[in-house]
Amino acid sequence: MSALDPIVEKVLSRDPKARVDLIRRAYDFAVEIHGEDTRLSGRPLTVHLCEVSEILADMNMDEETIAAGLLHEAMEKVGTQVVKEKFGEEIATLADSFHRVVSIRYSSSTADHAEKFRRLLLSMARDVRVVIIKLADQLHNMRTLEFIRPEKREGYACETLDIYAPLANRLGIYRVKSELEDLGFKYTEPEVWDELVSKQEEGKREMQGYIEEVKGILSGIVDENRVDGKVYGRVKHLYSIYLKMIDQGIPFEKVYDRVAFRIICGELSECYALLGAVHARWKPVPGRFKDYVALPKKNLYQSLHTTVIGPRGIPMEVQIRTREMHAVAEEGIAAHWRYKERGSSSGKAESVFSWLRQVVEANQEVADASEFVDHVKGDLFPDVVYVFTPTGQVMELPRGATPIDFAYAIHSQVGNRCVGAKVNDRMVTLGTELKNGDRVEIVTSKNQTPSSDWLEFAKSSRAKNRIRQWIRNEQRERSIALGRDILDREFRKVSKSLSKALKEGMIEEVADRFGVNKGEEVLEAVGYGKVQARQVLEKVYPEFERVQEEAPKRKGPQKKTKQGIVIKGVGDVMVRYAKCCSPLPGEPVVGFITRGHGMTVHAANCPNLKRSDESRRIDVEWGLEDSGAHPVRLRVQGIDKATMLPNITTALAGFGVQVVSAQVKPLMPGKSEYQFALLVPDLDKLQKIIKSVRDLKAVESVIRVRS
Structure with missing residues (x-):
């Protein structure tokens, strides 16, 4: 079976009279030109060309577009004239326009990035099919992203989320947009992706049962209303769930409307009849009904959307649309192009081309690529804000972004050391909302580190994830250091060396008894207070009780902690500072033993301390070596x-x-x-x-x- 066969089958299933000979000739020519050329995956280049063309066939694109998808790599070897002679001017122009866009290989350079996007949009003004080919190419590249160098994956995935997924959305090509978003998410936030995939898999069987239950009820509603329609149910794609988690600040388990249902019928009047029936069956959620039939989106997307409280009290989204609306919803402007080729394009369909061309052509004379991108994206992707660095570089941020988001967009280190910002030469707080056109300058300090408070006004996922990552690492390092200190003192009590135990792997040997794998993780568990130092000592030295009896008694009523507190007459305890009074070195302090949490240090005049159990107070003082903040x-x-x-x-x-x-x-x-x-x-x-x-x-x- 040839790699071309699935493409031909899909084209013929759509139109038995399709000119598949054109596609076959384009494939044969590509095989002849590329021969043994391979991609980074080691697979032949022609496999990639066929995969791209099959995606185009799935979008029901015309034969010329599919042929151009097979030929776009040939332009570099044989030139436009040869392709024009063999396949005609239309295919040659499509393939050449696409080649000009992709000839700028992925680069971290902002100028290259902007120039590629500029070329893509300018080609769209001439023929939207160039963009559709590029989206198919980008989708297959993302499907095989594992084969490129790790250091380039995140940048390529970011480009997909920043440019191509929103562009697919703007063109109404939902299937491509959803897959691009999920793949981009997978490579930009791999840890979060794996966690959500795992959680989704855990509840997969229960969720599938719920989907089948609701589909059955909806099918009954369709039959009761004597409508010739079909019901579909699905779990929403992970990136959309993740965005809801970020926007609402909730965990995965609190995103209740993770499923969506769709009813496809024949007539417009049936859509509204079924909507009434659904609302009669389940209580609608106020403010969640959207009529995109009466008020279509700019890409001509039409559908009725409503959210209801479904079975088991679970919110669920129901979409209702006609078959023609569904084709447009799934294929977007690709469907409009097909209707146009058949001579059945409506005035509304023409308005899509007109609007897109007006947006691009209005800025065609802008010479600077970055400025062009700034102008055009403001119209194409309105849910973002564009601000400038002091050098004039354009930065794209989510609407509602603050200087914290801007700082992390520049670099993680800039974000980590951010102490303030100037917006339009005026000093502002880090929580100030940025507006389009703002000129932003970040003030940094080498003494600054991220704070959990920043999460309250960070809007971008990049900023939030970098802040959380720093906090996790910092907490882990502190816990390891504290655990090492506690264990060291416990080992010294019985004349044993923690350093030796770590070096010889004795701590790692007992790690699994505490539910961890490495010696360092044992230290972390002790520092967190999950494991007691005495337990570790007993596991490493089973004769601990005997050793303790034989060990010489140590004199010294005072113990010094690494936090700079000297504890009088008390052995090994964890120390933390009371948040109610935030004591500082130099002022009198008192320790208070908290069951299960070690000792809390209060200022001597703290009102909470005065109301506490006096028998649990102990004398402490600041050590001379305290150098903390x-x-x-x-x-x-x-x-x-x-x-x-x-x-x-x-x-x-x-x-x-x-x-x-x-x-x-x-x-x-x-x-x-x-x-x-x-x-x-x-x-x-x-x-x-x-x-x-x-x-x-x-x-x-x-x-x-x-x-």
């Missing part, structure tokens, strides 16, 4: 002036402290309150900061806030 909140009130925030942040920067967050709250006309979360080393530094800020003009008060 401790959280503090300041409340500054003063006259509302444009220079107030930059003056305060400049004063704080002068002390080299980390600003975790900054918020501005109007109090009354002419006055505002500025709240800062800082990390400072000790009380002395804090007092100097307060004095410095208090001395600023327009500042009326500076107060340290204890929650």
